[in-house]
Amino acid sequence: MVREDRTNDNAVLLLIVGLVASFLLYKMIFMPRPGYDYNFGYLYGRDFPNFWAGGLAAVNGKVAILTDIDTYNAWLHGMLGGDVGSRYHYVFSYMPNVLPLLAPLGLMSYAAALYTFTAVSIALAAAMGWWVAGRDRFAGLLMALSPGLFATVFNGHPDMFLAALLVPGLLLMQRRPVVAGLLLGLATVKPQLGLLVALVMLISGNWRAVAAACVSASVLVGLSVFFFGIHPWIAYYSNIVPHQLADLHQIYDKVFVYFIPTPFAIFTWLGLPFAWVEALQFACALAAAAAAVYVWLKSDDEALRALVVVLATALCLGYFNNYDLTMLALAQVAFLYRSPLSAELSRPLHVVLWIVAAVSPVMAVLGAPLGALGLAWCLVALVMAVRQRPSVEVAEVASGHAR
Helix, strand or coil: CHHHHHHHHHHHHHHHHHHHHHHHHHHHHHCCCCCCCCCCCCCCCCCHHHHHHHHHHHHHCCHHHHHCHHHHHHHHHHHHCCCCCCCCCCCCCCCHHHHHHHHHHHHCCHHHHHHHHHHHHHHHHHHHHHHHCCCCHHHHHHHHCCHHHHHHHHHCCCHHHHHHHHHHHHHHCCCCHHHHHHHHHHHHHCHHHHHHHHHHHHHCCCHHHHHHHHHHHHHHHHHHHHHHCCHHHHHHHHHHHHHHHHHHHHHHCCCCHHHCCCHHHHHHHCCCCHHHHHHHHHHHHHHHHHHHHHHHHHCCCHHHHHHHHHHHHHHHCCCCCHHHHHHHHHHHHHHHHHCCCHHHCCHHHHHHHHHHHHHHHHHHHCCCCCHHHHHHHHHHHHHHHHHHCCCCCCCCCCCCCCC
C-alpha cells in the first residue's frame, strides 16, 4: 500500500512538472514570433513534410525522387506552396523499408495527414501508457501529456510509434520472446534506436527473439523491394548515408546542437576538436553500453531493464534528438508502475528523466546543452541501485500486470 501511494504521488508530480516543462519547450522553441514561420513545416509539423512526402512518393510511384536531395526539396517546397518551409532544407534520411508504412499518409492532403498523425500519436501514447502500467488509466493520461510525447508532436516525428514497438518488445522479451522479436524487428526502420536492444538479445542468448526480429525486419525489407525495387536501397546508401555522416559536422558547427541531448553536444559546446569529440562520444557509448549489459544480466526486473537500455541508448548515439526520448517516457511509465525499485529512487531522479526531453533544448537555447548530464546521472543511479540489490526480481508488480 505504501508503494502504491508513493507511485501515485510520483505520477501526479511528474504530470505537473511535465506540463510546465512542455510549456517552456513550446514557448522557447516552437511558439510563433515575428520572423518565424507559423505554418505547416515549422510548428507542429516541423519535420512532418518528410513523412508525408515519403507516403506520397510511395503511392504515386516517385520513390526515386526521395534520394535526390535538391530535386526532392524543390518538389516538396512546390507542393507546400509559397514560401512555406522554404527556409528548411529537408532530407529524406530514412531507409526504404519505412515506405510501406508511410503509404497511408500519401492518400491524404498534408493538413489531414498531419492532424491524423498527431491524433493517432496521442491516442497511441495513452493506450501504451495504460498498457505498460498494468492497465492504469492515470498512467495513460500521464504518457499522453508527457514532455517526451510533446517533443515528438511538436517536431512532427513518428517516434511514438517506434516507442510502441521498442518498449513493449523489451518488456516482453523474456516472457514472450517471439512476440517481442516481431515488434523489435519492425522498429528497424530506425535501426540506431535498437542498437543496444540487439546487443542484450545476443548477450542473453535469446535466440527466439533474434529469429523473430529477423523475420519481421526481413518482411519490411521484402515489401519495399517488391513494391519499389532495389534501386531505392542503392540510392539510399550512395546518396543519403554520406549526407547523414556529414550531419555530425553540422552538429559540431552548432547548427542542431539544441536538439541533441548527448555527450556529443556537450563536448561540442566545450569547443573541443572534432576528433576529440568523436573519441569522447565513443568512450561514453562504451560506458553506457556496459551499464545496460550489466543491468540486463544482473536484474530480473523487466521494467528496470527496459528503462536502462533505452536510457543507455540515448547516451550511446551522437545523433539522438529530443523527440527520440518518447521511448524513454514510455519506459519510465513502465518502470514507475511495475518496478519494485522505482519507489526507492529519489524523486529528483524521476523528475529529471521525465522532463529532459523538454528541458534539454531550453537549456541549450540559453547557452548550456547539458541534457546528457541528467541522463548520465540517472543511468549511474540505476546501476548503483542494482549493485546494492543484485538479485532484484519481479515477484510482485502493480495490480493488473500487463500480459
